[in-house]
Amino acid sequence: MNVEIEKGQKGAAVIVGASLSGLMSGIALAQEGVQVTIVEKVGEHRIGGSGLRVDGGTFGRSKTEKLLKQLVSGGKSSVQLWASIESRLREAAKQDDRIKLRYNTRIVEVEQDANSAWVVTDQEERVEGDLLIGADGHNSQVRKYVSPDKPNATYAGYMGWLASIDENDLPESLRPAASGPSVEMFDSYDGFKFGSIIEREDKSSVAGSRRIGCTWYDNKRSGLLRQLGCVEGMVVFHSLNGQDIPEQTLRELEAETAGWPEPWRFAARHAIRERTLIGIPIKEYVPNRLAKGRIALVGDAAHVPAPVTASGFNESLQDAVALGRCAENCVQGQAAVQALEEYESLRLEKVRRMVQSGQFYSRSFGRP
């Protein structure tokens, strides 16, 4: 079946992936009058427990950048829950009649010719547009098309453990003051350890209603990640969910938290005991290209920095802004190719430098 997107006067775009980068890119393109269809393999309601550092400064920025920053952060730099950012972006996309969201639709093929670019879905539909954007994350299938000589992000040799608990699960005596810092590094001797207090969507920073997060890096468990199939060779396939962490590893992790300051020690132990802890193998991708003809990459599909850079999400927002700027005139016909060439020239060097800035740390900590 062939699904042609209704073309606006400015042209049509297909975006693969309705996570943060796909939604931001869709909103940015729609702002320029492009008709957008976003295709997402999973359903609409999903869980993302931890926080992202968001740069909210809007001084002197373009209209689209101001809009996106307002949506993701309410205009202030802070740590925001992934789920809160996603739901605000999703609602904004739903309210824009130039954007169609199609959930539960996995793409299995990507192709282009002189006139259009398209995806083939697992329901054997062909969805086409003037341009196609891969926002399909670190294991991107669209990247395999754009950059077949460098298709995969590679394992950086260490992992991050994420523990996140409800503030109400902390004893009252351990609850942080409402005026305290939102992020604190509490040890850097054996890999970084961070604690974070994350505001909730509804009650902002009122004590008792926040998430208490704890993240620490670990370079001792590459063998475990390989044994459990999270990493194969140098390619990362999936994270390690609490339910799949072996008992022995949980016991070792609990022992490692012994000297930590509160409330981070309590938060980590609570997540270990409840098996809500998540282990994320750290990966990196320095791109050689961001576009090929009518097809381009944004977000983690385009560049995967180590989390020490704290830049991945903010640079994904800049990808969306740049994409909108390049689509300003039109993306119909040949204009799509020119727009994506311009996008690549605006973004490639910046994002390469961003990923490379985190490789210094990965080389020293990840490959001891």
Ligand SMILES: Cc1cc2nc3c(=O)[nH]c(=O)nc-3n(C[C@H](O)[C@H](O)[C@H](O)COP(=O)(O)OP(=O)(O)OC[C@H]3O[C@@H](n4cnc5c(N)ncnc54)[C@H](O)[C@@H]3O)c2cc1C
């Ligand atoms: C459910 C979820 C929860 C997350 N929670 C956190 C968090 O708490 N903290 C944090 O720092 N980061 C989190 N992340 C990662 C974070 O969103 C990214 O690292 C970063 O913000 C860049 O986002 P992205 O949109 O480029 O990539 P991703 O967020 O990885 O999104 C890629 C999207 O593409 C979709 N997709 C992949 N392949 C296909 C396909 N073949 N067909 C159709 N769709 C496809 C995926 O389902 C996904 O929605 C989460 C990601 C997800 C998907």
